[in-house]
């Protein structure tokens with residue numbers, strides 16, 4: 001007797017559909033599994049056998065061969081368990097074959113016959129729907145997430161025995177559907193409101209520009225100046241995610257197993273702030289069973305690196321390629337994966353080891369020590385940061401007289417309108433923000449007037465800019481012009497953009 005069931009697993013972020021085939025015949029009683037399987041898939045044999053037994057089903061002693069095809073793809077993970085069990089039971093005619101025909105079956109089994117939820121349900125269901133599959137048997141705990149995809153019949157099961165008793169007692173399984181719209185709120189919980197940050201007008205302005213054009217930002221200042229607070233407030237002023245972006249981010253968190261069950265769709269831009277002791281693979285993603293790293297979890301949101309020079313050099317170097325391409329390419333023995341990683345990098349650092357340079361009354365570092373400290377952030381990384389702003393400790397006067405500043409909500413509206421201008425401008429090319437402009441596109445889109453061109457060429461010579469910094473000044477000028485609602489880039493926009501290149505002029509060129 002032969003039976004075949006459709007199942008799937010996640011390879012990187014890609015979904016691979018798999019056929020689980022079972023053949024049951026008389027002969028030496030055994031249970032054999034083939035099909036380029038990793039060890040955890042091989043172990044499914046014991047889990048499936050035990051959970052079938054504990055569901056009060058007695059398997060006759062037969063010769064069972066199980067194959068997972070296509071055989072040229074290495075399979076890993078535990079999401080095939082339920083499909084394997086049903087395939088065997090169907091081959092032994094415990095239920096009619098047409099029950100599983102054209103249905104996708106997913107779920108991990110535990111020894112007592114319970115069906116446990118799996119990671120990556122959302123991308124799997126999306127892929128299945130695109131392939132014309134309309135029904136799916138899956139763990140009941142995954143139903144909420146799967147319900148984000150409309151037009152699928154979802155049969156949620158909590159125990160293997162549920163499926164068998166559906167036929168024994170003639171109580172057919174009915175598709176479940178949860179109206180997820182009730183569970184989705186796009187109201188941002190603002191952790192820190194801009195109006196709470198006293199003084200620091202320049203730094204706040206830099207944060208607004210960063211959010212409006214999705215530019216990377218470096219905040220330099222002494223301890224206690226409020227660098228972390230400013231960085232955290234950025235996620236509140238970023239434009240809202242579109243539905244497409246929400247689904248994209250939710251898929252990543254689904255694969256990473258980080259979706260909270262009560263909020264199936266992520267609508268707020270991610271904010272990730274890994275500790276400086278993070279390893280290279282936790283930052284980039286990877287591992288034996290590949291998982292997305294911090295840079296991918298920060299996709300479409302903010303990656304905040306507090307105390308940038310404290311991170312290991314190799315961890316920071318990992319950021320370079322994704323900061324250019326918006327994705328990371330990982331090669332492992334089991335295959336190569338592309339993870340999306342289009343994030344806004346917000347870094348903060350002290351100006352020196354003790355933190356008080358250039359305040360000579362407080363700073364205890366020698367000039368050499370200052371230089372060495374700053375050199376821990378490599379030039380190529382700095383070249384990829386569009387904006388650098390300095391913060392000073394707030395004076396008592398400023399603290400006293402700063403209240404009722406502009407709120408996060410007011411700023412976000414400004415940012416949204418700058419975003420709208422960008423969306424309109426880039427509707428025919430495949431980018432969303434000014435920071436994503438390639439050099440060729442820059443020439444076309446940030447064309448300068450004669451006066452502005454002369455000013456830029458003067459800057460280029462005077463500050464000995466690299467081509468990269470030159471292009472970054474142009475991009476930031478474009479965002480400043482967009483915030484002002486101006487068609488073309490003016491002198492004042494360039495002048496302001498140059499102010500945010502302190503890393504070219506002051507610290508790092510000495």
Ligand SMILES: [Zn+2]
Pocket residue numbers: 352353354355356357363364365
């Ligand atoms: Zn110092």
